[in-house]
Amino acid sequence: MSPPSGSVNGARELFIGLMTGTSLDGVDAVLADCAPRVPTSLAHVHVPMPPTLRAELLALNASGADEIHRAHVAAQDLARIYAATVTSLLENSKLKSSDVRAIGAHGQTVRHRPDLGYTVQLNAPALLAELTGIDVVADFRSRDVAAGGQGAPLVPAFHRIVFGSDRPRAVVNIGGISNVTALDGERVMGFDAGPGNVLIDGWMAAHFDAAFDAGGALAATSLPDKELVDTLMSDAYFSAAPPKSTGRDLFTLDWVRRAARARQLDARVVLASLTELTARSIGDAIARWVPAAEDVVVCGGGARNSTLTRSLQRRLGASRPVRTADELGVAGDQVEALAFAWLARCHLHREAGNVPAATGARGPRVLGALYPAA
Ligand SMILES: Nc1ncnc2c1ncn2[C@@H]1O[C@H](COP(=O)(O)OP(=O)(O)OP(=O)(O)O)[C@@H](O)[C@H]1O
Numbered sequence: 001m002s003p004p005s006g007s008v009n010g011a012r013e014l015f016i017g018l019m020t021g022t023s024l025d026g027v028d029a030v031l032a033d034c035a036p037r038v039p040t041s042l043a044h045v046h047v048p049m050p051p052t053l054r055a056e057l058l059a060l061n062a063s064g065a066d067e068i069h070r071a072h073v074a075a076q077d078l079a080r081i082y083a084a085t086v087t088s089l090l091e092n093s094k095l096k097s098s099d100v101r102a103i104g105a106h107g108q109t110v111r112h113r114p115d116l117g118y119t120v121q122l123n124a125p126a127l128l129a130e131l132t133g134i135d136v137v138a139d140f141r142s143r144d145v146a147a148g149g150q151g152a153p154l155v156p157a158f159h160r161i162v163f164g165s166d167r168p169r170a171v172v173n174i175g176g177i178s179n180v181t182a183l184d185g186e187r188v189m190g191f192d193a194g195p196g197n198v199l200i201d202g203w204m205a206a207h208f209d210a211a212f213d214a215g216g217a218l219a220a221t222s223l224p225d226k227e228l229v230d231t232l233m234s235d236a237y238f239s240a241a242p243p244k245s246t247g248r249d250l251f252t253l254d255w256v257r258r259a260a261r262a263r264q265l266d267a268r269v270v271l272a273s274l275t276e277l278t279a280r281s282i283g284d285a286i287a288r289w290v291p292a293a294e295d296v297v298v299c300g301g302g303a304r305n306s307t308l309t310r311s312l313q314r315r316l317g318a319s320r321p322v323r324t325a326d327e328l329g330v331a332g333d334q335v336e337a338l339a340f341a342w343l344a345r346c347h348l349h350r351e352a353g354n355v356p357a358a359t360g361a362r363g364p365r366v367l368g369a370l371y372p373a374a
């Protein structure tokens, strides 16, 4: 395979997408060619989040002492990691910074309160532009929030391009939070269904000294407790109609432990129950709001949790097969980062990136702000 070239072959439009999702597992960086109608990934790097920065970003999800200062210090640390991932992408691909049109850098969400008119993604885009010598597009969500939207999910427009088919389909990204995109011909809508990996990861860290439940193997050793799952499923978030979005603000281990039953059960049973809750909330959301879907495509890290995907398949029934993005030829771990490379391209072309039917915004808006490299 010959190395990708941006400036030599003028037909390419190279962008880099940088995603750090709610799971806080690390940075996904994708070098994308956005010239074709369906953008393609030319290279991918995943850099695990350093434990100290991860702990600080987690802490910054709640108010604490001197948080404005700490947030700005953490944002710069994150930008330095972003810059290092950009450098390794360029080195691996034998490219120069001038070959890349722009970086789409999502930043780390630490608060998500569209109901109060704000959502905060910690980021230092000016520093990132300075360190990389590449234009940076950042702060994608606030423009949608300003137009009365949730600022999330922002991937549905991209899902339509990549996964659109002539049959109605649901796409589920199982990141920290799970989000569903409904595709039906030209029509597209979407919403956050609820927790993705966030509760499973939190429970694994608290009880099993592990970052996540690899393959869903530990959850598979116990049966879920129906009473606990029913209690947690009674939260108003699950029955609320879209548009809706959520984050770590709502789905916390405190939220789990508020159910008395969670405090009585063996930790493995709770893990199995949280895995079941995740599958059930996604399955119910599809049944309720995407009833026409003939198949379901799963992407994001949660697609690797077989206990979760098996349970989702059971709930949806054999007539609605659950396939991984990888089975359709799209690397499921790269979809979100690829989406933000494409959203950076949309910004430069002054094209709207949001789907008002997904976010609830008053209309299509050009997302993000540009930080020129020079
Ligand atoms: N082999 C695996 N088995 C089970 N779960 C896995 C596996 N690999 C990754 N995961 C889960 O996926 C999570 C990371 O997924 P992902 O990167 O898609 O989420 P994210 O960073 O929150 O992204 P986003 O918000 O962009 O969707 C991990 O925290 C872990 O819970």
Ligand SMILES: [Mg+2]
Residues within 6 Å of the ligand: 019, 020, 021, 023, 024, 025, 026, 027, 028
């Ligand atoms: Mg991630």
